[in-house]
Amino acid sequence: MQKNMEIATVGGGCFWCTEAVFQEVKGVKKVVSGYTGGTAPGRPTYREVCSGRTGHAEVVQITYDEREISYQDILIIFMTTHDPTTLNRQGADAGTQYRSVIYYHNEQQQEIAKAILTEMAAYFTNPIVTELTEIGTFYAAEQSHQNYYRNNSSQGYCTAVINPKLAKLRKMHADKLT
Template identity: 70%
Template structure:
């Protein structure tokens, strides 16, 4: 069977967390941490993003095989492994760079994203505030942000923030893991 390679771009707080989650998902070929959705000219840096002044969100771009995992499943995993009800915040990370966002690549992805958010709302006490927008330019983050969890498992942030998200992933979506 030939592969049906597609892209998905999402942001759910720190990209180190979302990257670690999707690297465990069956059908995911590659995950790249980066930035999207800002208004500052030129390629932003991590330092500029962290200032909150560029308008960019920390995002990941997922390359996946649609014959193995659907875009809808990717979004369900995304929405259930971060808090989509907090505006510009995930845990202690605060600012527009940590907003919950789905950047769609085409109209079909937009329709699927809107439907997934609508279907999942009943599972949350608070209103889902995840932004759904057309993907502007995606900028790849600096090399030290790629494969962060894999390369820094002893780092405190990995232990206290990323590992609980991975545990949640394994509990809720065991059937979707590689």
């Protein structure tokens, strides 16, 4: 990996939504939709993960330039663009594959994430249920799931679910966007 580049991995419901959010963030160089956190052997497929039987979460792996955006800011954007208080659900998407989760890559990320989760708790009426877990094997999702919003922005799910998330992102974090 290039100097100053870091990786963050988060899951906040459908990866199409989370991918679309982070593709607009300044300093983010690449966003890959994928799966992690499961126990089923082998490379999972979208269909298998959606069954809820593999234990995997839909996540995005974000490669970012730490000179342009901090890990703290990545997590604050993450926590404010999905509902971290609903267990295994984001809107109509329900199941463990849609859980709210931060996968840390090292001890420093773990400590920062703990602090952000504590800090953000004051902003929500209900308790935060976001998991904090060490990253395991990350599997990139099938090509049809990469850049989903950019390739399908007029599709019904995109207009009904992703557009409002992007509007919230643009309102709350305008100073962090490209």
